[in-house]
Amino acid sequence: MSDLHARRWAVLAVVCAAYVLSFFQRFAPAGVAPDLASAFHTTAASLGVLAATYFYVYTLMQIPTGILVDTLGPRRILLLGGIVGGVGSGVFALAPTLEVALAGRTLVGLGVSVTFIALLKIIALTFEENRFATVVGAALLVGNLGSVLAGAPLSALAQATGWRSVFVGVGGLSLVLGAACWLLVRDPAPAGGAGRPRFDRTAVLASLMAVLRNRDTWPAALVLTGVCGSFFTFGGLWAMPYLTQVHGLSRAAASTHLSLYFASFAVGAFFIGSLSDRLGKRKPVTLVTTHLHGLTWLVWLSNIPLPLWASYGLFVLMGLTTASFTLIWACAKEVNPPLLSGMSTAVANMGGFLAAALLQPAVGVVMDLQWQGSLVDGVRHYSPDNYRWGLLLVAASAWMGAACAWRIRETHCRNIWAGDRPG
Secondary structure, three states: OHHHHHHHHHHHHHHHHHHHHHHHHHHHHHHOHHHHHHHHOOOHHHHHHHHHHHHHHHHHHHHHHHHHHHHOOHHHHHHHHHHHHHHHHHHHHOOOOHHHHHHHHHHHHHHHOOHHHHHHHHHHHHOOHHHHHHHHHHHHHHHOHHHHHOOHHHHHHHHHHOHHHHHHHHHHHHHHHHHHHHHHOOOOOOHHHOOOOOOOHHHHHHHHHHHHHOOOHHHHHHHHHHHHHHHHHHHHHHHHHHHHHOOOOOHHHHHHHHHHHHHHHHHHHHHHHHHHHHHOOOHHHHHHHHHHHHHHHHHHHHOOOOOHHHHHHHHHHHHHHHHHHHHHHHHHHOOOOHHHHHHHHHHHHHHHHHHHHHHHHHHHHHHHHHOOOOEEOOEEOOOHHHHHHHHHHHHHHHHHHHHHHHHOOOOOOOOOOOOOOOO
16 A cells, blocks of 8 residues: 555656646746737737737637546646647747747647646545545645746746746756656546546537536636636736836836745645645635635725735735635536546636636736827836726636635535436
């Protein structure tokens, strides 16, 4: 048993390393937003589209990824994901034009889109059910090192070596991790000796429809859509320019805010998952944290000037409460057939990426409509009112997630699927 215990943690470690890189790629545009605006002479809307391209393809790949991990297993797709993501990062790094950069980010999104669902599948099949949220929280704690690195460390490294060199190195690392997953990961057998679903089109579609028709799937998915969408939109792109242009922070101070945001989210993901498992409750924890997260947005919409210690503290609070959506994968898994954990978590997961794909450019479009023509060093400069109108969309997304938390079905941290239950 000790060898088996060590083996499953080794597998989890290598997939978490790939997940670190996935998180880094997700938030990297925020850390180098000024460099991208300068390199490609973008408007706010164009910069939003460049960042959101990752989320478009990531969203489209969630259900296919869920089907693939439930049928073919995670090992093959982790290798392919590493290769495609590595090539995409190289294309993005060497892009001479915005159009080529968009193509590179599309490949990056395609490559890394498989990592998290594969990770959830491995956890679901190799760890006890009442430890699922705790282990997922621990994986997120580690994985979010990537988002922390995408803040102040990326900004500093990009200024020292150039942002293009950074992404060339990231591409090489993606290839190495893809190979490591192929060598170390073994597709785990489902608990109880149950067989993996065959890749039969009729059976797969029937399984997917069972998840989609389950009315308990959707409240959880909408919570993740709202809260996660606001997180990816703000933390993934707009936080850095907002802090520098509205609150007058230096680039170094703004990137430190980002790193605190991501680090607090990582800590929150671990403790919220652990708290939920210990209490044996999902819904109360989700309700409290999503509503606290919504309240933080009222401060940013007010545009009131904050002392540095207060803005740091608010970013920490935002990170901790944003982690509320990390319980949603457990909520979705526990109301659907255990054998379909890949599909159920993928359906829930895609909402957050769809929201980010829509909100990142939408915020930019709203800001461009309000822009008065101000330029600084040839780059568009937006007023506090411009940002307030744009970020109102992000706040609305956060509050939608909080409202939908009231409709989540309490599972008491166990699978409550009943095949004969209506819905």
